[in-house]
Structures are given as structure tokens and as C-alpha cells.
Amino acid sequence: xxxxxxxxxxxxxxxxxxxxxxxxxxxxxxxxxxxxxxxxxxxxxxxxxxxxxxxxxxxxxxxxxxxxxxxxxxxxxxxxxxxxxxxxxxxxxxxxxxxxxxxxxxxxxx
Amino acid sequence: xxxxxxxxxxxxxxxxxxxxxxxxxxxxxxxxxxxxxxxxxxxxxxxxxxxxxxxxxxxxxxxxxxxxxxxxxxxxxxxxxxxxxxxxxxxxxxxxxxxxxxxxxxxxxxxxxx
Numbered sequence: 001x002x003x004x005x006x007x008x009x010x011x012x013x014x015x016x017x018x019x020x021x022x023x024x025x026x027x028x029x030x031x032x033x034x035x036x037x038x039x040x041x042x043x044x045x046x047x048x049x050x051x052x053x054x055x056x057x058x059x060x061x062x063x064x065x066x067x068x069x070x071x072x073x074x075x076x077x078x079x080x081x082x083x084x085x086x087x088x089x090x091x092x093x094x095x096x097x098x099x100x101x102x103x104x105x106x107x108x109x110x
Numbered sequence: 111x112x113x114x115x116x117x118x119x120x121x122x123x124x125x126x127x128x129x130x131x132x133x134x135x136x137x138x139x140x141x142x143x144x145x146x147x148x149x150x151x152x153x154x155x156x157x158x159x160x161x162x163x164x165x166x167x168x169x170x171x172x173x174x175x176x177x178x179x180x181x182x183x184x185x186x187x188x189x190x191x192x193x194x195x196x197x198x199x200x201x202x203x204x205x206x207x208x209x210x211x212x213x214x215x216x217x218x219x220x221x222x223x224x
Contacts (some may be wrong), residue, residue, distance in 0.1 A: 030210050031211070035213075041217065041218065042200055042217050043154075043202075043213075043215045048212060092211070093210060097144070097159055097210070098210060100154040100156075102152055105151075
């Protein structure tokens, strides 16, 4: 079964606002990753946070990880229309694979 | 640099017909390879993964099969398609020594079974 569960399923905000998406998972992980998917396209890796890290930044992205709560959040600051996409978290387990969540559909209104 | 190709980009097939989707990776050796399916508006479901030539792990029982005839080639097949096989099929790869790190995705194949 899918481990990563994103919340909310859909989010609509105004350009310039911050967008926060959350992800929960069920078992122990090596890392937690976030991907972005533009409509009808493949996924693009955004950021990876390892299980021994609590926060990571990359440009306008900030990811936090709370292993005690088995949860992660992705914050996009100063959103732009081009940030409109679906965002997925993926849990890196001990085996040879990632487990993806159902995604959050983010719409940035100009 | 590494690139990953998938073809065809779109496919419309009748129920009961066979299927062959191909994925190739360039610029790397011994990659781990993955096939995912994505239903409309949903997340990714891992179908198969491979850690080497001829080595296939199946994640869910289904109407599909996978093969890896060459190191950088991964093929998804079906003998008889079902309506429920419709979806967006994505291939991905990771370096052999980092199987749970970043996955690099191809552009996908949109399959419609009528």
C-alpha cells in the first residue's frame, strides 16, 4: 500500500503567497523526497531529506522532517504561477524502491 | 549527462490487444530501473523494478509483465490489454549504488485502452 499521504489533496493560493503541503508515512525510512509533476509530464525531483536531518532548504523550497511523527512538510515561499503543478512525497525505504503518495495539486492564481 | 527515453508518447489500443512499451537510459551503466503506473489525478503505483539484466521484481499481480533484455533497456508488456490498464506509464532509473535516492523519470506514455 502507498505510504506517503499528502495533505491537502488540492491547494489554491494567490501568487506571492506561501504554499505548505504535508506528507505522512507509516514505516521507517532512509529519506523522504519531494517531486513535482507538471500536467501530463514526468516527475522532477525537487529535494531529498535524510532521516537524520530535520530541515533542508533549496531556493524557495523548505522541507522539514519529523521522524517521531512520521511526517514531512514542503513549503514553497513567494509562489509564482509557474509553480502550478502536482507535488508528491516519496518515502525511501530500506529496499530498492520509493513509495509515492497521492499528491497535492497546487494552483497559483495570478 | 544521463537521459531517459520512453516511447511511444501516446498509445490507443483496443481491449485484448498486446502491448509493448520501451524505456532506455543513456549515459549511465548498471542502473536500477522502475515501471510505474499513474491513474488520472492519482499517485504513482510501482509495477516492476529491476536491479540487473533479466532480474525483475513484481510489485502487484496484474495483467502486465516486464523484461530487461539489456542493461539500459526496460520493457513493459501485456499479451491482452484490459480497460483497467489505461493510465500514464512512467519509467525511472536510479544509480545502482543509491537505490532509494533520487529517481530520474522519463516523459511517460499515456495509454488508453478502448
